[in-house]
Each structure stands twice: as C-alpha cells, then as structure tokens.
Amino acid sequence: MLRILRLPALDQVIEILSAQESETLLMAGGTDILPRPAALASTRLLIDLSQVAELQGIALDAEGRIRIGAAVTHQEIVDHPLIQRKAQLLSMACSSIGSVQIRNLGTIGGNLANASPAADSLPALVCLAAEVALASPRGIRFLPVSAFILGPGRTARAADELIESVRIPVVTGRRVAFFKKAGQRRGMCCAKASVAMCAHRHGDGRLTKPRVAMGAVAATVISVPAAERVLADRVLTMAVIEEAAAACCEAAQAIDDIRSTASYRRHVVGALLTEGLAEIYDHMQDLARRQARRRRRRS
Amino acid sequence: MRVDIELGINGSRSRFAVEPDERLVSTLRDRAGLTGTKQGCKIGECGACSVIMDGKLVPSCLVLSASADGADLLTVEGVAQDGNLSDLQQAFVAEGAIQCGYCTPGMLLAGEYLLSRYQRPDTAQIKEAIAGNLCRCTGYTKIVAAIRKTAKKRSLVKSSAQGR
Ligand SMILES: Cc1cc2nc3c(=O)[nH]c(=O)nc-3n(C[C@H](O)[C@H](O)[C@H](O)COP(=O)(O)OP(=O)(O)OC[C@H]3O[C@@H](n4cnc5c(N)ncnc54)[C@H](O)[C@@H]3O)c2cc1C
Ligand code: FES
Numbered sequence: 001m002l003r004i005l006r007l008p009a010l011d012q013v014i015e016i017l018s019a020q021e022s023e024t025l026l027m028a029g030g031t032d033i034l035p036r037p038a039a040l041a042s043t044r045l046l047i048d049l050s051q052v053a054e055l056q057g058i059a060l061d062a063e064g065r066i067r068i069g070a071a072v073t074h075q076e077i078v079d080h081p082l083i084q085r086k087a088q089l090l091s092m093a094c095s096s097i098g099s100v101q102i103r104n105l106g107t108i109g110g111n112l113a114n115a116s117p118a119a120d121s122l123p124a125l126v127c128l129a130a131e132v133a134l135a136s137p138r139g140i141r142f143l144p145v146s147a148f149i150l151g152p153g154r155t156a157r158a159a160d161e162l163i164e165s166v167r168i169p170v171v172t173g174r175r176v177a178f179f180k181k182a183g184q185r186r187g188m189c190c191a192k193a194s195v196a197m198c199a200h201r202h203g204d205g206r207l208t209k210p211r212v213a214m215g216a217v218a219a220t221v222i223s224v225p226a227a228e229r230v231l232a233d234r235v236l237t238m239a240v241i242e243e244a245a246a247a248c249c250e251a252a253q254a255i256d257d258i259r260s261t262a263s264y265r266r267h268v269v270g271a272l273l274t275e276g277l278a279e280i281y282d283h284m285q286d287l288a289r290r291q292a293r294r295r296r297r298r299s
Numbered sequence: 300m301r302v303d304i305e306l307g308i309n310g311s312r313s314r315f316a317v318e319p320d321e322r323l324v325s326t327l328r329d330r331a332g333l334t335g336t337k338q339g340c341k342i343g344e345c346g347a348c349s350v351i352m353d354g355k356l357v358p359s360c361l362v363l364s365a366s367a368d369g370a371d372l373l374t375v376e377g378v379a380q381d382g383n384l385s386d387l388q389q390a391f392v393a394e395g396a397i398q399c400g401y402c403t404p405g406m407l408l409a410g411e412y413l414l415s416r417y418q419r420p421d422t423a424q425i426k427e428a429i430a431g432n433l434c435r436c437t438g439y440t441k442i443v444a445a446i447r448k449t450a451k452k453r454s455l456v457k458s459s460a461q462g463r
C-alpha cells in the first residue's frame with residue numbers, strides 16, 4: 001500500500017530517512033520517476049520533496065558561494081539573474097533540458113541523484129567546480145560533483161542522506177562559456193553527447209583556467225584534462241581549437257546504445273567543442289576589433 | 300487508501316478523494332469530468348496533457364494528484380470566457396491551426412503560458428515554447444502564426460490602453 005508524505009521541513013525528511021524503512025522513495029519533480037512503467041509499484045512510502053522549505057531558493061551562502069536548493073527547478077535556474085551573471089554555463093545547460101513543461105517540474109537535485117550519464121546539468125556543474133551538499137542526521141557534508149557521481153544511476157549518497165543543495169564557487173573576471181548538445185532534435189531529447197566549457201578570457205586573446213567536461217560519452221560525466229591543457233594560457237586560434245577537439249575525441253569512452261553509436265559519439269564531441277570554441281573565437285575577435293576602434297578614436 | 304485533496308480548477312475549488320498514485324490528468328478527466336485535457340503518451344513527451352498549475356505550464360501526466368493538493372489549475376475549459384472563445388482560440392481557428400484537435404488544448408495552454416511570460420515573443424521563442432507539444436497534423440507553421448498574431452494583438456491593445 002503506497003503512502004505519500006508531502007513534508008514542509010528538512011528535519012522531518014531526515015527523521016524519516018534515518019528510520020531506514022525499506023521501500024521509501026524520495027521524489028522532487030517526478031520527471032525521472034513517474035515516466036517509468038509501474039513507477040511506484042514497489043514503493044511503500046513516497047516522500048514528496050517539492051514543498052520542503054530548505055530545499056528552495058537560489059542565493060549566496062555564508063561563504064559567498066551560489067547555493068541552489070535541491071528542489072529548485074531547471075526553469076528557475078534558467079530565469080535567475082544570479083545564475084545568468086555568475087554561472088551562465090549552468091543556465092545554458094539547464095535551458096537545453098526537455099521542454100518548458102519538463103523544466104518547470106524537473107529539479108537540479110533530481111538530475112544529480114538520478115545520475116544519468118546523459119544528464120545535462122552535470123557537465124556544466126563539473127566545469128564550475130560545483131559541490132553537492134548532502135544532509136543527514138550527522139549534519140551536512142560536501143562532495144565535488146565528480147566524486148558524488150559513481151556510475152550510471154549510482155551516487156555516493158548514503159541511504160539516510162538527501163541532496164540539500166548544490167554550491168558553486170563564484171569567480172570574478174571576464175568569462176566565456178558554452179554548452180553544446182547533440183541529440184535527435186533540438187527540443188525534448190536526451191543527449192547523444194554533450195560538451196561544456198568555461199574559461200577566463202583575457203584582452204590579449206588568451207584563455208586561462210579552462211574547464212572542459214563531456215556528457216553521455218562514458219559511464220559518468222567526465223572532465224577532459226588533455227583538452228584543458230591544450231587551451232590553457234594560449235591565444236585561441238583555429239589550430240588550437242583543432243588540437244583541443246582531437247583531445248576530446250580521444251578522451252571519449254563512448255558506447256553503442258539505442259540513442260547512438262560509439263564512433264558517432266567520438267566524432268561529435270570534437271565537432272561540438274569546435275562549434276563552441278569557434279563562437280568564442282568570433283566573439284573575442286569582435287571584442288578586439290571594437291577595442292582597437294575605440295583606441296584609434298581616442299588617439 | 301484514498302487521499303483527500305482540494306484543487307482550484309478554472310477558478311472554483313473542489314475536493315476529491317484520489318488514489319495515492321493517481322496522475323492529475325486522470326483526476327481532471329475521470330473525477331472532475333473535464334475531458335478537454337488530453338492524454339497521449341503518459342511519459343511527459345507529447346504535451347497533450349499540459350495544464351497551467353500555480354502559474355506554470357506542466358504535463359499533468361507527470362504530476363501526482365496528491366502532490367497537487369491546494370494548487371490552482373487552468374485547463375482548456377477555463378480558457379474561454381463566458382462561453383466566448385479567447386483571442387488565442389479565435390486565432391487558432393482563423394489561421395487553420397487545428398486539424399484533428401488532439402494537441403490543441405495543450406497548445407493553447409503552452410501559448411497562454413508563453414504570453415504570460417513574454418509580451419512580444421519572436422518566432423524562435425514561440426517555437427521553443429511549443430517544443431514540448433507534439434502535433435501530428437498541422438506542421439506547426441499555423442500554430443506559430445496564431446500565437447504570433449495573438450501576441451501582436453494583445454500588445455497593441457495594451458499599448459493603446461497605456462497611451463490613453
Ligand atoms: C520528456 C522528458 C524529457 C527529459 N529531457 C531531459 C534532458 O533533455 N536532459 C536531462 O538531463 N534530463 C532530461 N529528463 C530527465 C529529468 O527531467 C531530469 O533528470 C530532472 O532533473 C529530474 O528531476 P526530478 O526532480 O523530476 O527528479 P525525480 O523524478 O523526482 O527524482 C529522480 C531521482 O532523484 C532522486 N531525488 C530527487 N531529489 C532528491 C534529493 N533532494 N535528494 C536525494 N535524491 C533525490 C529520486 O529519489 C529519484 O531517484 C527528461 C525527462 C522527461 C520526462
Ligand atoms: S500525456 Fe502527458 S505529456 Fe504526453
């Protein structure tokens with residue numbers, strides 16, 4: 001017999017989780033749970049997290065990091081000015097999820113906990129060095145996203161823990177970022193492969209502290225240190241872009257499945273990185289031209 | 300064990316005793332008798348079941364009725380006012396944006412939701428707004444045109460009201 005508890009407070013959820021009743025399931029937006037056939041057949045207690053006060057909201061935490069409550073929806077992330085200004089990459093990634101209907105229900109906590117290799121928020125969160133905050137009777141512990149995600153559908157969450165929030169360190173300075181996703185069509189589809197990138201941009205055309213991560217080309221989201229090394233401290237040129245793209249293709253541990261083939265995935269991550277970096281290259285050329293014009297006018 | 304819930308549907312509140320795993324689309328169609336909301340895929344892909352819940356467009360097949368307790372809903376039955384088709388509905392008719400009609404209730408609510416967020420959406424924004432709504436008949440062009448036409452009309456009405 002299924003029972004549903006719609007709890008308003010985090011400590012109530014923690015109390016029930018620590019009682020360790022079997023067949024208890026947490027649900028936020030339900031967009032991963034409810035489409036499954038016989039979704040709740042073996043569930044006895046369903047805890048609806050969508051109203052838990054402590055899991056809401058986007059704001060800076062005491063340490064100056066961006067805190068996104070676990071039950072915040074993808075659309076709230078896309079629309080939020082703080083995310084647009086300070087974590088634009090995440091807003092780009094979340095805007096590519098499903099449709100507006102799915103983004104209005106689906107949450108960042110659900111996307112993380114579900115741990116799909118194709119989950120779109122994950123490459124962005126890895127590039128942004130985000131941490132997952134896990135709440136339990138023992139308090140809150142923090143794990144980097146890459147340590148939280150263990151495999152397809154597998155995470156480091158203990159049975160009595162829930163995701164409380166995601167924390168993103170704020171970095172200052174001029175930034176560039178992109179999220180590119182290859183799917184069957186633009187709307188409403190799971191990634192065959194995805195690439196996220198962010199970096200600091202300098203007036204002389206150099207990128208520093210580049211971060212590159214890829215989705216759907218391995219058992220988990222992976223970062224691509226080889227591509228980061230190619231890009232770091234170098235002026236972005238077409239030759240550099242080609243070299244970085246080759247590093248992405250090399251790093252992809254892609255598989256064949258219903259959505260795509262391994263060889264297509266390996267090829268397409270290079271193409272996605274090239275497309276994204278080429279846009280950044282154009283953007284930087286534009287900026288340089290404008291600056292030169294301004295300088296000429298002044299002298 | 301049934302769950303007692305209250306829903307505000309198109310401005311009037313009613314109580315229902317629902318199964319714990321019941322989806323909102325079933326409560327609307329089978330308990331409230333509002334069959335305008337359609338069920339297509341039951342997995343969030345087609346948008347036929349879209350309703351506006353507390354101001355947000357959601358697929359009602361992926362909402363448990365028990366989780367919707369207390370919510371305010373707008374379904375297609377609430378779009379017309381006093382028996383008169385809304386401007387968006389009239390534009391759908393005029394543009395030929397309806398063939399079999401199965402997607403129409405969801406499309407209308409997706410359109411209303413878009414227009415509640417943007418006064419003058421461009422074509423890309425309109426296409427993005429209905430990306431979660433499948434239509435197997437019209438080819439979308441006429442649906443996009445109907446929404447664009449309504450957006451233009453509404454913003455003209457609004458600016459002339461402000462000008463006065
Ligand atoms: C039509 C459709 C299209 C989609 N398209 C995309 C897409 O393009 N990209 C993409 O990445 N995803 C996509 N998804 C998947 C899904 O929408 C996302 O993964 C979403 O973020 C899940 O969030 P949720 O709140 O709905 O999760 P739920 O279904 O509520 O939960 C998912 C899992 O997370 C657990 N969980 C939820 N919250 C917590 C928490 N706070 N602590 C611990 N565990 C928790 C649940 O127990 C469950 O195991 C799509 C889904 C549908 C139906
Ligand atoms: S029936 Fe709900 S989206 Fe298809």
Ligand code: FES
Nearest residue numbers: 398402434435436
């Ligand atoms: S009119 Fe038939 S599905 Fe859209």
